[in-house]
Amino acid sequence: MALAPLMLPRLIDSKKCAEPDITEDSAILYFSLEEKFPIGCVMDMLDDDMDLLLLYHGTSKAAPNIHHCCFFASPKLGQSMYKVNMVSQPNGFIDGISVTIYDSIDVWEDELESDLLSHEASFDFIEAMTAAKLLSVFCKMNYDG
DSSP states (O other): OOSHHHHOTTTOOGGGBOOOEEOSSEEEEEEEEEEEEEHHHHHHHHHHHHOOEEEEEEEESSSTTOEEEEEEOOOOTTSOOEEEEEEOOTTSEEEEEEEEEESOHHHHHHHHHHHHHHHHTTEEEEEEOOHHHHHHHHHHHHHHO
16 A cells, blocks of 8 residues: 555545554454546556556446545565455546455455355446356465465
């Protein structure tokens, strides 16, 4: 996460970070954006500049103008373990992002799977990994090292 502000200064600014929510297994950091961006623009920035994997992008069944999106770092031994979540306003713009940093790979994988499954029932996915694909990404990590 030390490189993120350098790679994405328009999205991740340590001065715009709310007080972190720290638990035994993770830390959640919320970054408010100085400038609001369309969700597609933010998704492109994360995909291009951070080389993250898309877990899901979907719209709420109850409010179709609201998008939820989650990206996560490619699991590699010795690398940072984190995910990035965002929720759009009804106009499709993002005014902040949430970054969760994990201390344990097992907790990280469980949280990603839980996040994915919790969105399946109440969201229409535009694009999403399956739970099996997510598991295979983590299993493959042992071979790619």
